[in-house]
Every structure is written in structure tokens, then in C-alpha cells.
Ligand SMILES: Nc1nc2c(ncn2[C@@H]2O[C@H](COP(=O)(O)OP(=O)(O)OP(=O)(O)O)[C@@H](O)[C@H]2O)c(=O)[nH]1
């Protein structure tokens with residue numbers, strides 16, 4: 001019951017967060033579809049414009065229109081209402097490709113390295129994730145490997161206290177690889193659990209940052225075969241197309257096994273979720289819709305489509 005209320009609350013928050021994207025997809029697209037008597041090229045052109053305005057990207061828009069045209073040819077699209085349903089279903093289908101929730105084994109050490117450019121929400125997201133995973137029964141340890149900013153360690157410390165989980169830290173300006181080394185040594189002598197590593201988003205140069213992250217990864221793999229088990233890239237939804245470029249860069253330089261998309265609340269660029277599913281072959285693990293501890297949820301294609309297309313209850 002609580003889980004259900006929780007889910008409902010989240011979908012409501014997601015819906016209000018996505019208000020601007022919803023307007024385009026729910027209201028504007030409906031106007032186009034329902035206002036048109038015939039399903040023809042003019043309708044597809046208008047639809048295409050609305051979709052691109054919703055920031056779902058040209059690739060998705062193209063794929064959707066093609067699939068709709070195919071349905072027309074096969075006479076599966078008799079009325080505008082059916083076309084509207086097809087829009088939802090196609091989006092759901094595409095989003096499902098990137099739906100792959102994180103599955104964490106409970107009988108061994110599982111390490112998660114969290115990376116991303118500065119300000120995307122890494123530290124905040126780790127705090128929320130600690131709470132979620134602890135709630136699922138995992139032992140959780142946080143690791144402050146962003147030693148570049150002194151305040152970063154204190155920020156993570158506050159989240160660790162809030163979630164009542166231990167934090168492994170060293171002095172500011174310590175070598176992040178040394179902090180990670182300590183953390184894995186400690187983890188190996190303790191009980192199985194999840195070790196989540198916070199990293200810097202900015203160093204003096206981008207090259208420095210990439211080299212530091214690579215070094216951390218190497219140290220981890222040497223200390224614990226298979227580590228890091230998950231490299232989570234945190235992306236800020238409000239940066240739209242830029243988020244895609246960041247994902248490509250981190251994927252090619254470091255290797256990324258999962259994505260977290262933050263700040264979906266209040267952006268008009270909510271369609272970037274579709275774009276990510278379309279243009280990147282990386283699972284979207286979680287989405288963030290606010291700054292509160294409960295504002296992070298595993299990404300579910302169905303929930304997302306529901307939040308985008310279900311009209312508000314009156
Ligand atoms: N509205 C909103 N704000 C968020 C969300 N996630 C994070 N934030 C905010 O984004 C800001 C930056 O978050 P941090 O967690 O400090 O980001 P970071 O990636 O760790 O930043 P650096 O450590 O500087 O690289 C904070 O003010 C967060 O509260 C979200 O889903 N929605």
C-alpha cells in the first residue's frame with residue numbers, strides 16, 4: 001500500500017515536473033491529431049514539428065513517423081485516436097530498450113563508481129541511492145573520492161549521516177585513488193555490501209579528470225577482480241543535447257554501464273529521455289525529479305509514458 005502511494009506520489013511529481021513537455025505531447029499533439037480529419041502527409045508534418053519541439057530528437061521523431069506510416073499502409077490506422085495510441089505505444093517501445101534496472105547481488109561486494117561533469121547531481125544522487133539501497137536491505141558504504149573540493153567531502157558526509165551509512169574519507173586533497181584503495185581494502189575484510197564512490201566533476205583540466213578516473217578504475221580492478229561493477233554516469237536533463245555529448249565522451253574515455261538522469265523536474269527538455277534511449281545504447285538506471293531524498297526512482301518506461309500522457313485527474 002505504502003509502495004503504491006509512493007509510486008502514485010512519484011508519478012504525480014514526475015507529471016508536474018514534465019509539465020512543459022507534457023503540454024507539447026498531450027495538448028498540442030492531441031490538437032493536431034484530433035483536429036485532423038484525414039491521416040495524411042500534412043498531419044505527419046505537424047506531428048513531426050510538435051515532437052521536435054518537445055526535444056525528443058530527430059532520430060526518434062523519424063522512427064515514429066516511419067512506424068506510423070507503416071501502420072497506415074497496413075491499414076492499422078483507421079482513426080486519429082488510434083494514431084494517438086500508436087504514438088504512446090511507439091514511445092513506450094523505444095523507452096523499454098533502455099529500461100534495465102540495476103540488479104545488485106547481496107552475497108558479495110558490489111562497487112559503484114559515480115561519474116559526471118560538475119553540478120549534474122552526483123553527490124546528491126549518491127545520497128538518495130544510499131537510502132534506496134539500504135531500504136532494499138543492502139549494506140552500503142559511501143566513499144569520498146572527490147577530494148578536489150573540501151566542501152564535497154562534507155556534503156557527502158551529511159548524506160551519509162542522513163542515510164545512516166558509513167563514509168570512508170581522507171583529508172581534502174588526498175589522492176582519490178588512495179581513498180578508493182582504502183575503501184576496497186576495508187570492504188574486503190567486512191561483510192558483503194554496496195560501495196558507492198563519489199568522484200570529482202571538475203579538475204584543473206578535463207584531461208586530468210579523465211586520467212584520474214581511469215587511475216581509480218585501474219586501482220579498483222587490481223584490488224577486486226570485476227570492480228568497478230557499475231560505472232554510473234550522472235547527466236543533467238536540463239542540458240538537453242549536451243547531456244548526450246557528455247555521455248558519448250565518458251562512454252568512450254572511461255566506459256559507462258548505466259545512466260542516471262537528474263533534474264527532470266521543471267525542464268522543458270524532458271524529451272531528452274527518449275533521445276537517450278534512441279541515441280545511446282546504455283541502460284537508464286534511475287531518474288531524479290527533485291532535491292529531496294525520495295526524488296530518485298528506478299527508470300520504468302511504462303511509468304514515464306504514463307506520466308507524459310495521462311491527463312490530470314479532475
Ligand atoms: N531540481 C533538482 N535538483 C537536483 C536534482 N539532483 C540534484 N540536484 C541539485 O543539483 C545541485 C548539484 O548537485 P550535486 O549533487 O552537488 O552535484 P555534483 O555532480 O556532485 O557536483 P560536483 O561535486 O560539483 O561535481 C544541487 O543543488 C542539488 O540539490 C534533481 O533531480 N532535481
Ligand SMILES: [Mg+2]
Pocket residue numbers: 122123124146152198199
Ligand atoms: Mg559532488
